[in-house]
Amino acid sequence: MNNSTVCVVGGGIVGLSTAYFLAKEKIQVLLIERDSFGSHASGFAYGSLSPLGEAGIYKDISSEIELALFGMDLHKQFSHKLPEMTGIDIQHRFRPALDIAFSDQEVIECKSQVEWRKQYKGYKSEWLDLAQVKKIVPEISSEIIGAAYTEGVADLDPYRLILALVQACEKMGVVIQHGEVTGINTKGDTVTSLNTKTKEIPCSDLVLAMGPWMKNISSWINIEIPIKPLKGQIIKLNVPNTSIDCSVGWNGNYACTKLDDLLWLGTTEEDVGFDSNITSDGRDHLISNLLKMFPNLDNAELVHQTACLRPLAKDGIAIIDKLEQYSNVTLASGAGRKGILLGPAMGKLTSELVTDQKTSININEFSIGRFQK
Ligand SMILES: Cc1cc2nc3c(=O)[nH]c(=O)nc-3n(C[C@H](O)[C@H](O)[C@H](O)COP(=O)(O)OP(=O)(O)OC[C@H]3O[C@@H](n4cnc5c(N)ncnc54)[C@H](O)[C@@H]3O)c2cc1C
Structure with missing residues (x-):
């Protein structure tokens, strides 16, 4: 490596995607990852691609909508390009989503989601009553009033995506090193190199994409990065003779049978610092939500449980700056x-x-300066 190398710290989806697009521009890139690829949030996520909002209650994501739609387009490109380059099937597929409503208040929220989502080209959204929902998902609880049905959304297997990105990056000449970055060295207003536990590495540019661990590097760059970890747990279940072929969401929980034939169910939101252990409380919470949505799935057999940490900015909006x-x-x-x-x-x-x-889209919303105002 020499001082015309761009160093990217962090091999989650953000760091790997950055390395991928830099390498496409023929830039020399070194990516440094401390742990195994896919061993944090980017490998253990649910993998839903829902640019028009999350499961259940309507959330205003308007400040990120352009970024989300741009992300959706790039995922479509990845879904062809990455398997072609690496032979890895990332299991990207379009499948509908159902945001279900048990209460009158949830009906109001779902119906307003439908109105909002209908404006977007390439997406179809409509309100369905219980009988219509039952035709799509016979296992759904008879207690629901109806659901917002949305087409145009997708999912993939995040772990496979990360493996494919690592291989694609390597094929395009990105140098990948295992190691923990411990600090930086500067001259005037420029970072000249970074330190790992064993060596100093020169760089022309530095990209910090360290997920929730960005929180710990204020002393390197003399500025606080207001990002904290938010733990989430997921369970995967074997449910004989049952396939839930759209993502069913309620109250921040969502469930869908993925292409591995397991029913994936997520997720908890736990403000517990950097603890990423699975817990029986997390499992029980998810199972009770599963049975609320699908009361007859009590024969489901737990196959796998994972936990990982989302990097959550103080105002919930990404930082790109x-x-x-x-x-x-x-x-x-x-x-x-x-x-x-x-x-x-x-x-x-x-x-x-x-x-x-x-930049392909306006990124003013994502400035780090917004926290200093
Ligand atoms: C349970 C759960 C379900 C989710 N489901 C979805 C979903 O359905 N759809 C969706 O869009 N998003 C989902 N997410 C969110 C998504 O997973 C995260 O927002 C995303 O993976 C964050 O990616 P990242 O690259 O920023 O961080 P990370 O994936 O955390 O990657 C950061 C990397 O930096 C490395 N690193 C940190 N410090 C150093 C250092 N000093 N030196 C070297 N390397 C370092 C870490 O080891 C890590 O690999 C989910 C998250 C959770 C927890």
């Missing part, structure tokens, strides 16, 4: 619950910031 203090440092993190969807877009925009190109 160059630092004022150090002109060759770019930050990319904080995508929270939507990092798999947003990751490729964040990587593309970050690569554009590094190469001083015009």
Whole structure:
């Protein structure tokens, strides 16, 4: 490596996507990852690509909608390009989503979601009553009043996506090193190199894409990065003779049979710092929500349980920005619950910031400066 190398710290979806798009521009890239690829949120997520909102209650995601739609487009490109380059099937597929409503208040929220979602080209959304929902998912609880049905949304297997991105990056010449970055060295307003536990590595530019661990690097760059970990747990179940072929969401929970024939169910939201252990409380919470949505699935057999940490920015919106203090440092993190969807877009925009190109979309909303106001 030499001082014309861009160093990317963090091999989650954001760091890997950044390396991928830089390498496409023929930039020399070194990516440094501390742990096994896919061993954190980017490998253990649910993998839903829902640019028009999350499961259950309507959430205003308007400030990130353009980024989310851009992410969706890049995922479509990845779904062809990555298997072609690597032979890895990332299991990207379009399947509908049903946001179900048990109460009158939830009906109001779902119906307003339908109105809002209908505006977007390429997406179809309508309100369905219980009988119509039963035709699509016979296992659904008879207690629901109805659901917002949305087409145009998708999912994939996040772990396979990460493996494919690693291989694609390597094929395009990205150098991948295992190691923990422990600090940076500067000259004036420029970062000249970074330190790992064993060596100093020169760089022309530095991209920090360290997920929730961005929280710990304030002393490197003399600025607080208001990102914290938000733990989530997922369970995977074997449910004989049952396939839930659309993602059913309620109250922040969602469930769908994935292409591995297991019913994936997520997820908890736990503000417990950097603890990423699975718990019996988390499992029980998810199972009780499963039975609320599908009361007859009590024969489901637990196969796998995982936990991981979302990087959540203080205001819930991603950070994609160059630092004022150090002109060759770019930050990319904080995508929270939507990092798999947003990751490729964040990587593309970050690569554009590094190469001083015009960014594909306006990124003012994602500035680090917004926290200093
Ligand atoms: C249970 C759960 C379900 C989810 N489901 C979805 C979903 O359905 N759809 C969706 O869009 N999003 C989902 N997400 C969110 C998504 O997983 C995250 O937002 C996204 O993976 C974050 O990616 P990242 O690259 O920013 O961070 P990470 O994946 O955390 O990657 C950061 C990497 O940086 C490395 N690192 C940190 N410090 C250092 C250092 N000093 N030196 C070297 N390497 C370092 C870490 O080891 C890590 O690999 C889910 C999250 C959870 C927890």
